Amino acid sequence: MPRFWGPVGRIQPSPRNETWSKSVARVVVDVMLKPEILDPQGKAVHGAFGRLGFDGVADVRQGKRFEITLDGEATEERVAEIRKAADTLLANPVIEDYSLHVESDAR
Amino acid sequence: MPRFWGPVGRIQPSPRNETWSKSVARVVVDVMLKPEILDPQGKAVHGAFGRLGFDGVADVRQGKRFEITLDGEATEERVAEIRKAADTLLANPVIEDYSLHVESDAR
């Protein structure tokens, strides 16, 4: 349990707002429902677009984005590990596809 | 009904598996919880990484990804509209940040 809710997140420094000193890398995994699978969430957002008067939207799909900060550099080996995690943990291959990319230190 | 879910789905062609003929554009909005807000889902994934033996992960944050397919081209005006939608609807500025980018026709 502590493993889980424990003091995991020391503080969660995010490159979005902070400058970075240590060498860290970030891997991003985007998980989307397969196109043939119904996406009720995207549908709800699409409906809301319409009612709010945002026109010209053909479709909305809603998925998940995981930002994974590594403890050091994004070596090939570690990215392969994350890919394995994406296959088994982050995405449900029965209904989802994912794509993965490594982000450089800063944005 | 048409009002709401609208003539949404004519077809939901997805660039993932199909080739594209019509000119369509896709805007992607990534929404993440602000770094100071606790992210229970990211934390759970982080915990799972640990238990599955994926080491060296400093942090995981889970957010949302919206893939918005436009009916035509991604003109500046329409992207501005989507940005407005992101400000008011897709992200809650009290707890979330977002970033938006236009994707080219194919991946």
Add this chain to the structure above:
Amino acid sequence: MKIGVVTFPGSLDDADARRAAAVAGAEPVALWHADADLHGVDAVVLPGGFSYGDYLRAGAISRFAPVMETIISKAGEGLPVLGICNGFQVLCESHLLPGALIKNHHRKFLCKDQPLRIENNRTAWTSDYDSNHEITIVVKNQDGSFVADEPTLDRLEGEGLVVARYLGVNPNGSYRDIAGITNARGNVVGLMPHPEHCVETLTGPTTDGLGFFTSVLKAVVAS
């Protein structure tokens, strides 16, 4: 005295809220999300449920309903508004109340009988409780964790705007155990637990929730 209860697409506890209003002695009035008219009600309840499936963020889409425009403006004039669970989420999304509600820290839906302390009994919805009254009512939600930045939390506490706090085990990870908050004027209250399920011994764990509905009757009469 009329209490209006809004039904959004996906509202679930609307009938329960109307029943609770009736048990308290008010006349319940069903309000419809797409109808901006409040039909002369003296107070409004935004009920629990999963409006629009809560697919985007809880309460995010309902906030744009026509009825909400009227409610937002009338709330500014002092109309008593109680948001329960999904209703609380709608109030935060509408910025009538600060903060936001995110997924429970354990990421599961949780339904249990929850002890609370009423910390502010000066609102339109809590005057029938003693100060620091301990009650037990139902908590049930998926996205019940109240979050806000530190200055906001400090302000809520400093100004006595925390209406109710969880006692015992925090059921959802809410910051500072906050279960409910109010605006400065005390007419708008957001509450994660469900007082409307606790008005009859036969169907609820207690009748401790009735006070919210009897309080507002008095508030309306007094005003």
Add this chain to the structure above:
Amino acid sequence: MSPEMSADTVSNAGNTPDVEQPWAELGLKPDEYQRIRDILDRRPTSCELAMYSVMWSEHCSYKSSKVHLRRFGEIPQETPAGKMLAGIGENAGVIDIGEGYAVTFKVESHNHPSYIEPYQGAATGVGGIVRDILAMGARPVAVMDPLRFGPLHADDTKRVLPGVVSGIGGYGNSLGLPNVGGEVVFDPTYLGNPLVNALCVGVMRHEDLHLANATGVGNRIILYGAKTGGDGIGGVSVLASETFAEGGPTKRPAVQVGDPFMEKLLIECTLELFAANVVEGIQDLGGAGLSCATSELASAGEGGMYVSLDKVPLRDASLAPEEILMSESQERMMAVVTPDNVEAFLKICAKWDVQADVIGEVTNTGRLQIDWHGERVVDVPPRTVAHEGPVYERPYERPAWQDELQADGAEKLPRATTGAELRDTLLTLVASPNLCDKSWVTDQYDRYVLGNSVLAQPEDSGMIRVDETSGLGVAVSTDCNGRFAKLDPYTGAKLALAESYRNVATTGARPAAVTDCLNFGSPEDPAVMWQFAEAIRGLVDGCIELGIPVTGGNVSFYNQTGETPILPTPVVGVLGVIDDVSRRTPIGFTAEMEGHQLYLLGETEEELSGSEWANVVHGHLGGRPPAVDLAAEQQLADILINASRDGLIDAAHDVSDGGVAQTLVESALRGGVGARVWAPDGLDPFLFLFAESAGRAVVAVPRTEEVRFTDMCTARRFPHVKIGVITGDSLDVQDQFEVSLTELRTAWTQTLPAALN
């Protein structure tokens, strides 16, 4: 977009009799394919072939079970509560419960999908049964979920169980339906075959009863709800791919994703349509989608039906006509509406943001005719699709191992004898997966929504208030002990019925009707088929004896991994009626009951085979299950119901898995007050605590009512014996051992969280 599609039309089929068709891939047998050709007097079009193949599948046609299910018709079709207003053959059975109300309830399985994708499989299982109830004209008011998984500590259970539970909660909670009961059972045979059964109860006024038939020539057929996508098409894609000039269709998902928000809109919209009186006939779309809905509606009507597939709103325009007919997209309904009501109908749908389209009409052709792109792709007699499918008399035979199994009784196994050993046994059992606290599961379900839940889990049955003024209500329980059914499927089915019946009566409601979900292995295995036939025989005999009919249910076959079938699992749901829910009897011992006398009703025998004790302590399954005496069950029920009505008892709890010990533990922990008990004279303390004889309950009698209560039992010559008194904060078994409620609670509650968190 997709390549040009061309359909296999009826005229094309007439002109090309020799085209090879993939009937075998679609699961049809050679004689079945030939029969289709005989019916049509030509080869079927690919759309027709798709329809026949799916409607003649085991799941839709009940071809292996029909001959046995027919026996339910031998049960008198009256219920103790009132008339049966609709029975087997309808979407769900309906019974009159008085005061102008009717209730409908049914249990269904979603086992296989829940194994593949636990969350969505379970979620859409709830969605499907709720639409069945809605289709009868009723407002769904509660759900229950009998679940079975592999061993708690198996890895795959950790994948399946949390997904299933959050799927059931995710869907049911979002619909605003209280979950008031169910089961969570673990056994190794369910490891590759979890059982996810879902039950829904609905309430309506008599005049709101709607049936699934298409009558009235010229009446419109309206499809409403979600758009049609490529969900759950599976094998039919093979067929569809043949109709593409090139390229082939996109991938079709085998998994259906549920949209509970859509279903909530569908419920409210449909109820408003009923209230506005604009619906003639109605049918939900579940398995086999449009094929099933159109052919069943037409078959149950008197004429024919015409449908244009071009009017069906699609989520994916690349769908071939075969796929549109087969799609199992969720959250859809089909209604038959008179032409002058169409506008009102569409207006109500628009109010709820529910898409609705007129896709056809009732005709006098006697045929189901379907067009696509202006050409006829289906032209069949609807009854041959929906109701006159193949019927199999599958061979069945009592397996050779049955005798050996029954000879290996648990009564000979070593038992605890000293107080300390009994105490250990108790704590071990209380913490075992089948007997431990299930709130890790049930806390994920909303049991309060709608404000009419008078009793919910862990009470003996769920109880829902139907009328707020009179207090009229219904109680429902579901039960099955698959280990008993394995030892003797006939008796096991009767025991499941008896337990469910007893659970309903224990809460003070009078049992009135039965629904059942028969979960078995492969019907092609004669041993499994024998188990199935025996279970039905047990249910039929049992229902006749108890005087309650089977109103509907479901069969799930092929629950097996390799050669190993699951325990035969005939889940039985019993619904009872109570005049005034304020008279309900809960299970808990509360502080107000301090000093109440505890009585054990019924006889305790040396019956340990198939018990939880044998299972947990010895890992043993053998012998004969407890004897079942339904006349005694009926007497017990009468006593419990009368005692509740007359205020003679304040708490009652039936005795089943785990024996009297478990009954006492649950009552004590529920209310937070303990008991001092003793084994009655002449009864071995071990048997007193752990035997699982049927027909028993423990009741709490106020001292002031003791004479009246015992007089009532004596007058009925029903066995009753005082076993203790409610008091203190421990379970004190005199002369044997004492264990504090704190220690019991820790043992009882920690098991699931420790395994699953």
